[in-house]
Amino acid sequence: MAISVIILGILVFVGYIVIHPRFPTISIPYAHLDLLRNDYAGLLQTQLTIVVMAQNGNAKAHATFSDLRFNLSYQGQDVTTLVAHDPFDVPKNNSKFLTYVVQPNSIPLNPDQMEEVDESWKRNMIGFELKGNGRTR
Template sequence: MVAFKRKPVMGSGGHTNPLVWLAAIICTIFAIAVIVTGIMMFIGYIMIHPRVPTISVTNAHLDLLRNDYAGLLQTQLSIVVTAYNGNAKAHAKFSKMTFSLSFQGQGIAVLVADSFDVPKNSSNVLRYVVQSSSIPLTPDQMEKVGESWKRNEIGFDFKGAGRTRWKVGPFGSVKYSCHLNCYLKFRPLNGSYIPSKCSSKSK
């Protein structure tokens, strides 16, 4: 087997071609820039001691709950979602916020929000009023609604997701995805919200 060895490109007089030196210098500068940027981002991250921004359901109310013998359900809910930025040294940006509300597996509404900023160590409140059209219920669902009236407790599934981002130092930013998966419970006799922990988890 014949082995071939590639010799470096040589210029006149047996010296390395200047283009090779130039390419080596550019690669070295690029590598140093990447390392410095990484170090600066790490230092910025340590200095800020960032807390992951969160979204939570902080209040709600069951404005209307009406069902008839034909198996149709009408409802209206007011839901307050709070976006909180616990970072004392960095603004946070929330984007692509989408929430879904359902009852017994049947969708009621999809809620969205435009991108918005939350200042350092502050919060922003999103207020939604969700009114459903008549929802056809199965006999099993009708029975569960009847039981809910008797127990004076009814629940709705509330799920959502969004993205958060905040700057770390002058060169970079940290990004997370927030995911919300809650079961909102109410007293149908007066519409009051039964408080429960409903905060996002980040990935």
Template sequence: MAKTMPKFKGKLVMGANGRTNPLVWLVAIICTVIAVAVVVVGIAVFIGYMVIHPRVPVISVNNAHLDLLRNDYAGLLQTQLTIVVTAKNGNARAHASFSDITFNISYQGQDIAVLVADPFEVPKNSSKDLSYVVQSSSIPLSPDQMEQVGDAWKKNEIEFDFTGAARTQWKVGPLGSVKYLCHLDCDLKFRPLNGTYIPSRCTSKSH
């Protein structure tokens, strides 16, 4: 004979007089208040974000100069560069903070230097310049790389790889903030004969 499984039905906790226990009402009210607060905060953050959204903070190479470029027959390269990185906050309604700032400069896969900066804030609709003087130790080059340096002298154009990243954040009133991660990946080109920088678009992408 098959056994029937017992069935359980939920039952509201009742008081002695048959009415709903006040504790249940208290819990229900608290849950409702929390749910409404979450919705209100979400709406406020969204509205604040839509107000300040048009301009995302960016980092870009504003200027640079090749101070020194020297290579010898032993295959050693020495270089010194001055690089100006600009952190720009084009938002007219909110300050922006920049943190976790790291840049790397290299030549033909050979690392030259890692550049960092302490966290800082940029006022609304303003910018801040970070100036770096990068001096490399002697970099050993392969025969192919030595040939590329020779070609760079002949063409009067040499190229360095510049990559980096920074975290940016906007405050949306007292209720929240909007965060972005800026990535920078570009080539810095110079004229070896006089060290001048060949301007190019070198601006971060945010997500």
């Protein structure tokens, strides 16, 4: 009896390894700052291109993504929200790319934030934060 339980356990483990289900993922493979303009009044104008990749690594079934919503911010200040309004399918073992070109209204900056933008110019790097979520099935 104990040997058959051990053999059954090994078969279940090996079966899981062979058909290992993969979960759908969302990532940002590409983002580009197309425009950055800071005026003396403390208004920051930007334009960004952001590519979101919905990936289905499962070779057995398609995945449905829905309710995708991402909040883009700069130094804790909300810039805009990226939304995929309609649900979409990603075929098995495939991916789909969503491209967003974001040109928000001017972002008002305080003196500390204006100084950070100047430092970012010198470093040739500026940091935006993108947080979000979505549903998969």
